[in-house]
Amino acid sequence: MNLNTHHENILQLNAVTTPEKRRFNLSKIALALFVLSTLAFLAQPVLAGGDHAPVAKASGDSVTQTAPTDEHGEQALKLTEAQQALAGISLLPLSSDSLNLANLNLDIRATATLVVDRDRTATLAPQLDVRVLARHVVPGQEVKKGEPLLTLGGAAVAQAQADYINAAAEWSRVKRMSEGAVSVSRRMQAQVDAELKRAILEAIKMTPAQIRALESTPEAIGSYQLLAPIDGRVQQDIAMLGQVFSAGTPLMQLTDESYLWVEAQLTPTQTTHIQVGSSALVQVGDKTLAGKIIGRSHELDSVTRTEQVLVSMHNPDHVLHAGQFAELYFAGSTTDPNGSGIVLPDAALTRGGDGDWQIFIQDEDGFESIEVEVVQRQRGLSLVRGPELEKAQQAQLKVVVAGAFFLASEQAKAGFDIHAH
Numbered sequence: 001m002n003l004n005t006h007h008e009n010i011l012q013l014n015a016v017t018t019p020e021k022r023r024f025n026l027s028k029i030a031l032a033l034f035v036l037s038t039l040a041f042l043a044q045p046v047l048a049g050g051d052h053a054p055v056a057k058a059s060g061d062s063v064t065q066t067a068p069t070d071e072h073g074e075q076a077l078k079l080t081e082a083q084q085a086l087a088g089i090s091l092l093p094l095s096s097d098s099l100n101l102a103n104l105n106l107d108i109r110a111t112a113t114l115v116v117d118r119d120r121t122a123t124l125a126p127q128l129d130v131r132v133l134a135r136h137v138v139p140g141q142e143v144k145k146g147e148p149l150l151t152l153g154g155a156a157v158a159q160a161q162a163d164y165i166n167a168a169a170e171w172s173r174v175k176r177m178s179e180g181a182v183s184v185s186r187r188m189q190a191q192v193d194a195e196l197k198r199a200i201l202e203a204i205k206m207t208p209a210q211i212r213a214l215e216s217t218p219e220a221i222g223s224y225q226l227l228a229p230i231d232g233r234v235q236q237d238i239a240m241l242g243q244v245f246s247a248g249t250p251l252m253q254l255t256d257e258s259y260l261w262v263e264a265q266l267t268p269t270q271t272t273h274i275q276v277g278s279s280a281l282v283q284v285g286d287k288t289l290a291g292k293i294i295g296r297s298h299e300l301d302s303v304t305r306t307e308q309v310l311v312s313m314h315n316p317d318h319v320l321h322a323g324q325f326a327e328l329y330f331a332g333s334t335t336d337p338n339g340s341g342i343v344l345p346d347a348a349l350t351r352g353g354d355g356d357w358q359i360f361i362q363d364e365d366g367f368e369s370i371e372v373e374v375v376q377r378q379r380g381l382s383l384v385r386g387p388e389l390e391k392a393q394q395a396q397l398k399v400v401v402a403g404a405f406f407l408a409s410e411q412a413k414a415g416f417d418i419h420a421h
Helices: 003-042 081-087 155-176 184-203 208-216 387-394 404-414
Strands: 090-093 104-116 121-124 130-135 148-153 223-227 232-235 252-255 259-266 279-284 287-300 307-314 325-331 342-345 357-363 366-371 373-378 381-385 398-402
Touching: 104 279, 104 373, 104 381, 148 155, 155 184, 155 208, 155 223, 184 208, 208 223, 259 325, 279 307, 342 398, 357 404, 366 387, 366 404, 381 387, 398 404
Parallel strands: none
Antiparallel strands: 090 398, 104 259, 104 325, 121 252, 130 148, 148 223, 232 252, 259 307, 279 287, 279 325, 287 307, 342 381, 357 366, 357 398, 373 381
16 A cells, blocks of 8 residues: 555545544533533522421521421521611511501591690690799700700899898798797798799799899809700790790690600591590601590581591601691491401502412521411501401511512512412
């Protein structure tokens, strides 16, 4: 065999083997793709329900899904406090007064206004002409009882203090004398005069301690510090340095905002079943608070032909303020045999995988969804009930009132619903 023939045979062999190698390489690529797709499938989250294995906790900031914990095979979503804050999740105990109002009817409502609680408000109006010598607070400042607000003085103040010092000294002298040394009428006159002068000082808002100190330090006459009579916030502050105010002029107001009143005007038809002492629901923006009816005027305004109804409500953290508008909801006249349910903001409700309404509750395992029935909806509020909700109430769990959409989306990502459909 010559050299040329050998070279031709080698070329023919290469021409035959090259396609075979290509087919082999393609087979390896297909096998690798199959293995990768299988691993990707196995890496997907395990669906809830049945005898599926528990889902492992995700690392980093991802949401944790716990293993099935109940008869429905539900999974719970676990979030850290930081994740809850970032997602805007807010919780309320299912036993909260603002959620549980007997026989509440969302169709019975009235527009109202928040006003100060008059039992927890003090107006500071000295009953003598006074001059503002110094200021110790600013409008809106929170003060405690006994803290100085203003330093007041003036000619009328000095005269009243001097009169008391003299009257107190005279009464002290007469009181030490024996009964035979002074007549009964003289003794009575000295005592009454001292008490009168004391009452004048009390009328300009001097405290008993300040009055007693004045007796021992008469050189301090001419001024005094106006002290806060209650814990509260400084409001309606009109006092200016050097300004003279006539007797009875309100200098400022202190209001304890831990409680507020809600003032509403209702028609005679609306007040038919309104009873003092019954509960009411107050809605201000996205906040709902429980209230109690404390009074009604029992007379109609000559212009509006409506009756005034007052509701008292707790104002935790002073988040609401006098002057804000509100919506009032009242209880109905009949009791629902199926149960009253609870009132939640619309933001607490989402649709489950089967299209039913659901809410999220929090237990020791995390956040879980339960199905509810929506009985009424009105102006951003929903009256809901359901057997699973009753069980959660008995267990004294918490309900999500804000951020439910985030939890529902996380639930949908994991591919499970409340009944593991």
